[in-house]
Amino acid sequence: MARRLKKIDVHSHVLTPKMLGAAGSYGPEMIDHGNGTQSFRAGTYQTAPFKGSSESGQQGAQNPHVRREKLDSLNIDVMGVTASPIFFCYGASPEEGANYCRVVNDEMEAYCEGEPGRFFFQPMLPLQDIEASVKELERLKSFHYSRGVNMSTDNLAGRELFDEALFPIFEYLEAIGEPLFLHGAPIGTDDPAWDPALNEKDIFNFGWIAGYIYRESLAFGNLVLGGVLDRYPNLKICIPHGGGFVPYQLGRFAEAAERMPASKAKKPVSEYVRNFYFENSVHDPRARDFLVQVWGIDNIYTGSNFDGWDQNDAFGFAETMARNDEELHKLWAGNAIKLFNLGEEFGTPQ
DSSP states (O other), rough: OBBBBOEOOOBBBOOOOOOOOOTGGGGGGEEEEESSEEEEEEETTEOEEEOOOHHHHHHHHOOOHHHHHHHHTTTTTEEEOOOOGGGOOSOOHHHHHHHHHHHHHHHHHHHTTSTTEEEEEOOOOOOOOOOHHHHHHHHHHHHHSSSSSSOEEEEEEEBBBBOGGGGGHHHHHHHHHHEEEEEOTTTTTTOOTTTTTEEEEEEEEHHHHHHHHHHHHHHHHHHHHHHHHHTTOOOEEEEGGGTTTTTGSSHHHHHHHHHHHTTOOOOOOOGGGGGGGEEOOOSEEEEEEEHHHOOOEEEEOOOBBBBBOOOHHHHHHHHHHHHHHHHIIIIIIHHHHHTTTTTTTOOOOO
């Protein structure tokens, strides 16, 4: 009998040796400063030095057996993995980008195959070449552990989410019933106008600490005001970090939809909420309570940025957000099972 899934952590990243340098001179690159800190580079963007994950965390990002042992110790049944958002590499050449995404997706499938039934991944696409992206979607149909699509939130090789060039991807996801997973990238990433001198000025890495939240909020606005969800009303979108500042400024987006002549939204902004699923990775308990109040238990999932710089007790967060066992199961596993079509090879949502 298939096991009953109790805990699913949707948010973690992997970085295998073969991924590094797979986009040629563009990177990606991990730089060890030799003092317990490291930096990541892709193109002209480079993070300020930061304290990276522990040695076991870095090993787990490369080796599924190491991470599975950690999951067992924490009673986590299944984990979703993606490549780091710093490493979308949309600024690489079309040829390098296509090769990079093939390598990354192959590596993530192999990672998941290493511990069957414990991991699934959200693949990347070379958005600098839409034709190559569509071909990669076709190739991914034969992958066992691929679910949905992972992409950045804006400046997608010069495009925004309402660009019709991206519509074949949305049409595909709506048809298979799997989500678009939108993880912001740091300010400056894959930006051809980015001045590398600015890297040294961002000493606190606010380009990602605040940049992710800002860009994930843009994604919500571009999809809603850009009319994408009127064209694809059943498209499901996952956004980590509590959905950026969207739940707390939903009224501001509603005002924009009314007052901005360019808005294509055909319904009130509040009616698009059902399309979006936000992660509970919000560090302040008061903010988590507000997230539940505005977004509702059915549209929230659990994600911790496992082994990342800000890994949190996301399952503990969920316990304070749920009012009863039924709601807790939805947060811990039930919502993720439905979102990512996690069938019997992972367990059963009894």
